[in-house]
Amino acid sequence: PISSSVSDNRPKKVLVLGGDGFCGWPTSLHLSDKGHEVIIVDNLSRRNIDTELGCSSLTPIATPQVRVDTWNKMTGKEIRFINLDLAADYDLFLQLLKQEKPDSIVHFAEQRAAPYSMKSSKHKRYTINNNVGATHNVLAAVVESGLDIHLVHLGTMGVYGYGNSGGEIPEGYIDVVLPGGREKRILHPAYPGSIYHTTKCLDALLFQFYVQNDQLRVTDLHQGIVWGTNTPQTARDERLVNRFDYDGDYGTVLNRFLMQGALGIPLTVYGTGGQTRALIHITDTSKCIELAINNPPKAGSPVEILNQVAETARVRDLAQLVSQKTGTPLQFVTNPRNEAAENPLQVSNQKFKLLGLDPILLDSAEGLLEEVKSIADKYKDRCDVSAVVSKSYWNKARAAAAGQSA
Ligand code: NAD
Ligand code: USQ
Structure with missing residues (x-):
C-alpha cells in the first residue's frame, strides 16, 4: 500500500455514482467482473444534456435498464440501477446508504465538460449547483448515516492549473514554510481554468473539511483527459457499448x-496547439478505481490524493499523430477558451505505479488508437457534423475574436 493507506482486497459493495456515464459505466462493469457488488446511482442528466444540445453519443448506447439487464444475464452477476439526483434527493440518498451499507462510494456524478460549464450564466450556475451540491450531499449523508464508507472521488488534473512552468506536479500536496517560519503540508494551490474545473477545487476543500472534522476516509483522484471507448467488458455485447462524445x-x-x-474532418487544433495535457485510457481509469477502493486511507489520515494519469502530450502532437494515421490535415482555429497558449507539464503518477498500475502509453497503443478510429468509422452515419465545432466561448473577447456573440 501507499503510505497512508491499507491494502484490502476483499470483494466490496460499491455505489457507483454517475455509473451511466463515459467513465462510470465501464468502471461499473470492471468492478462487477472483479467480484464487487455494484449499485449504479445516476439521474441520467448527461442523456438529458444530449437532448438539450441536440446531439448524442456517436455509439448507440442502450438504456441503463437494458445495459444492466444484458450484463446480469450474460454474467449471472447483479448490477442494480437507481435513478436519483444526488444534488436534489438528499433524503433518498441517505435512506439508500442506510439500507445498503456500502463499503465504498465511487463518485463520478458531476457535470464534467468545461465548455458546457462556460456557455452562459445558466450553465455556470447549473454546474456549480449540481457538482458542489452533489458532492456536499454525499459527504453530509455519509456522516449522517454513521457508516464507515470510503469515498473515492473523480477529480481532475485541471485543479493544478496549466499556467505554471517548470517542476513536476506532486500528488495533491506541497510543503511550504508559512510566514513566521512554521512548516506545513498544504493542498497544492488551485488554478482552475473553467467553472467546471473550479467545482473540483471546491470539492477538494469540502473533502479536506470533512476528513478533518468527521474523520471520513476520502480518496481524490486527479484524473487527466480520458481517451478510448470500449473496455474488455463493454466490448462483450453491442448493448454494453460505452458512450463516445x-x-x-x-x-x-x-x-x-x-x-x-x-471522418475526414480537419482536426480542430485550438490556438497553436501548444497546450500540454495529461491523458489516460478508459481501461486504465477502471483499473485505477479498483486499485483505489482496494487501498483505502487509514481512518484519521488526510485526504489521499493520487494523480490518475498515464503520460502527458501536447495538443498539436496529438493532432499530428492522428493526421499521420489518417491523412486528415490539421486546422488551426481561434481558441474559444481562455488558457495558456503553450505550457509545459510534468506530473508525478508514482502512487498508482506503486499500487501496480502499468499504464497504457500512446507509443505502444497502436491497436487501441485504431480501435477508436474504427468505432468512429463504424458509426459515422450517426455523426452530426454541425455539432463538431465548439460554440462555447470563455468570455466576450474570445467570442468576438471568433466572430461570434457569447
Ligand atoms: P459523464 O458526463 O459521461 O458521466 C457523469 C454521469 O454522472 C452522467 O451519467 C450523469 O448523468 C451523472 N450525474 C451528473 N450529475 C448527477 C447528479 N446530480 N445526480 C446523479 N447523477 C448525476 O462524465 P465522465 O466523462 O464519465 O466523467 C466522470 C467523472 O470523471 C466526472 O466527475 C469528471 O469530472 C471526471 N473526469 C472525467 C474525465 C474525462 O476525460 N471524461 C477526465 C478527468 C476527470
Ligand atoms: N482542444 C483542442 N481542440 C479540440 C478540443 C480541445 O485543441 O477540438 C484543446 C483544448 O483547448 C485544451 C485541450 O485540448 O487545451 C484539452 O481539452 P479537452 O476538451 O480534451 O479537455 P478538458 O476541457 O480539460 O476536460 C476534459 C474532461 C474533464 C476533465 C479534464 C481533465 O472533459 O472532465 O476534468 O479533461 S484535465 O484536462 O486534465 O483537467
Missing part, C-alpha cells in the same frame, strides 16, 4: 481528433 462541448481532445480523422 465527439461534440464541441463534451468531446475530449484525442477522441475528437480520432473521430475527425476517421
Whole structure:
C-alpha cells in the first residue's frame, strides 16, 4: 500500500455514482467482473444534456435498464440501477446508504465538460449547483448515516492549473514554510481554468473539511483527459457499448481528433496547439478505481490524493499523430477558451505505479488508437457534423475574436 493507506482486497459493495456515464459505466462493469457488488446511482442528466444540445453519443448506447439487464444475464452477476439526483434527493440518498451499507462510494456524478460549464450564466450556475451540491450531499449523508464508507472521488488534473512552468506536479500536496517560519503540508494551490474545473477545487476543500472534522476516509483522484471507448467488458455485447462524445462541448481532445480523422474532418487544433495535457485510457481509469477502493486511507489520515494519469502530450502532437494515421490535415482555429497558449507539464503518477498500475502509453497503443478510429468509422452515419465545432466561448473577447456573440 501507499503510505497512508491499507491494502484490502476483499470483494466490496460499491455505489457507483454517475455509473451511466463515459467513465462510470465501464468502471461499473470492471468492478462487477472483479467480484464487487455494484449499485449504479445516476439521474441520467448527461442523456438529458444530449437532448438539450441536440446531439448524442456517436455509439448507440442502450438504456441503463437494458445495459444492466444484458450484463446480469450474460454474467449471472447483479448490477442494480437507481435513478436519483444526488444534488436534489438528499433524503433518498441517505435512506439508500442506510439500507445498503456500502463499503465504498465511487463518485463520478458531476457535470464534467468545461465548455458546457462556460456557455452562459445558466450553465455556470447549473454546474456549480449540481457538482458542489452533489458532492456536499454525499459527504453530509455519509456522516449522517454513521457508516464507515470510503469515498473515492473523480477529480481532475485541471485543479493544478496549466499556467505554471517548470517542476513536476506532486500528488495533491506541497510543503511550504508559512510566514513566521512554521512548516506545513498544504493542498497544492488551485488554478482552475473553467467553472467546471473550479467545482473540483471546491470539492477538494469540502473533502479536506470533512476528513478533518468527521474523520471520513476520502480518496481524490486527479484524473487527466480520458481517451478510448470500449473496455474488455463493454466490448462483450453491442448493448454494453460505452458512450463516445465527439461534440464541441463534451468531446475530449484525442477522441475528437480520432473521430475527425476517421471522418475526414480537419482536426480542430485550438490556438497553436501548444497546450500540454495529461491523458489516460478508459481501461486504465477502471483499473485505477479498483486499485483505489482496494487501498483505502487509514481512518484519521488526510485526504489521499493520487494523480490518475498515464503520460502527458501536447495538443498539436496529438493532432499530428492522428493526421499521420489518417491523412486528415490539421486546422488551426481561434481558441474559444481562455488558457495558456503553450505550457509545459510534468506530473508525478508514482502512487498508482506503486499500487501496480502499468499504464497504457500512446507509443505502444497502436491497436487501441485504431480501435477508436474504427468505432468512429463504424458509426459515422450517426455523426452530426454541425455539432463538431465548439460554440462555447470563455468570455466576450474570445467570442468576438471568433466572430461570434457569447
Ligand atoms: P459523464 O458526463 O459521461 O458521466 C457523469 C454521469 O454522472 C452522467 O451519467 C450523469 O448523468 C451523472 N450525474 C451528473 N450529475 C448527477 C447528479 N446530480 N445526480 C446523479 N447523477 C448525476 O462524465 P465522465 O466523462 O464519465 O466523467 C466522470 C467523472 O470523471 C466526472 O466527475 C469528471 O469530472 C471526471 N473526469 C472525467 C474525465 C474525462 O476525460 N471524461 C477526465 C478527468 C476527470
Ligand atoms: N482542444 C483542442 N481542440 C479540440 C478540443 C480541445 O485543441 O477540438 C484543446 C483544448 O483547448 C485544451 C485541450 O485540448 O487545451 C484539452 O481539452 P479537452 O476538451 O480534451 O479537455 P478538458 O476541457 O480539460 O476536460 C476534459 C474532461 C474533464 C476533465 C479534464 C481533465 O472533459 O472532465 O476534468 O479533461 S484535465 O484536462 O486534465 O483537467
